[in-house]
Amino acid sequence: MYGLVNRAIERLLVDRFGEPLWRRVRDEVDPDLQDFVTMEPYPDQLSFDLIGTASNQTGVPADELLFQLGESWVDFATREGYGDLLELTGATLAEFLQQLDALHTRLGGIFPELRPPSFVCKVEREGLYEVHYSSERLGLAPMVAGLFHGLATRFGTTIEIEHEPRGGPTGHDVFRIRETRG
Ligand code: HEM
Structure with a gap:
């Protein structure tokens, strides 16, 4: 990726555990690792190794780190200069959730080797997606669950999520999101 x-992984680990932990993680994953270049693609395995090694070194489950990565992503992306794009994507949680593919398609113009996820959002009724x-x-x-929570915070709402993992009947992950505060 x-x-x-x-x-974003580096930022999360530095903020949560401090610079020395981050340096230990980086050195264990690859002692020759240079500063990450935003616009350069890296092997996916590197991102998984950073999370996995941080989990081993801190005892915090990898899934919890991924959740927090997602939760912090909207703020991180805003600080990295993607605030306008986020603004453009939607003014409510409902609108935003329906525009996630459009968001990544726009990003494809800046990141030519982007291999984005795909999101299809069905609005069941108001506040239920x-x-x-x-x-x-x-x-x-x-990470996706964390992203949804981060988005809910952005729109001043809170949500509950039911997750049907991808081994289920649809063959992909399904998240049922219910707004608990509008
Ligand atoms: C302006 C904000 C955003 C930017 C700049 C951004 C950018 C990116 C980039 C660069 C990747 C790596 C993909 C690759 O290198 O092939 C990625 C992956 C991803 N993005 Fe976004 N994204 C944004 C917002 C969001 C939001 C709001 C969601 C909410 C669900 C989201 C969900 C994901 C997920 C789940 C992945 C992991 C890749 C995968 O699932 O295969 N992104 N994004």
Whole structure:
């Protein structure tokens, strides 16, 4: 994945555990690792190794780190200069959830080798959404749940999520999202 994602992982680990932990993780994963370049694609395995090594070194489950990565993503992306794009994507949670593919399609113009996930959002009724998440990557569902919570915070609402993992009848992850505060 693009360096932007690895930089978000670095930011999360530095903020949560401090710089020395981050340096230990980086050195264990690859002692020759240079600063990440936002616009450069890196092997997916590197991102998974950073999370896995941080989990081993801190005892915090990898899924919890992925959730927090997702939760912090909207703020991180805003600080990295993607605030306008986020503004453009939707003014409510409902609108935003329906525009996730459009958001990544726009990003394809800046990140030519982007291999984005796909999200199909069905509005069941006001405040109740069924979001179908498909990805060529395995194991990122906790990050997606964190992303939805981060988006809810952005729109001043709170949500509860029911998750049907991708081994189920649809063959992909399904998230049923219920707004608990409008
Ligand atoms: C302006 C904000 C955003 C930017 C700049 C951004 C950018 C990116 C980039 C660069 C990747 C790596 C893909 C690759 O390198 O092939 C990615 C992956 C991903 N993005 Fe976004 N994204 C944004 C917002 C969101 C939001 C709001 C969601 C909410 C669900 C989301 C969900 C994901 C997921 C789940 C992945 C992991 C890849 C996968 O599942 O296969 N992104 N995004």
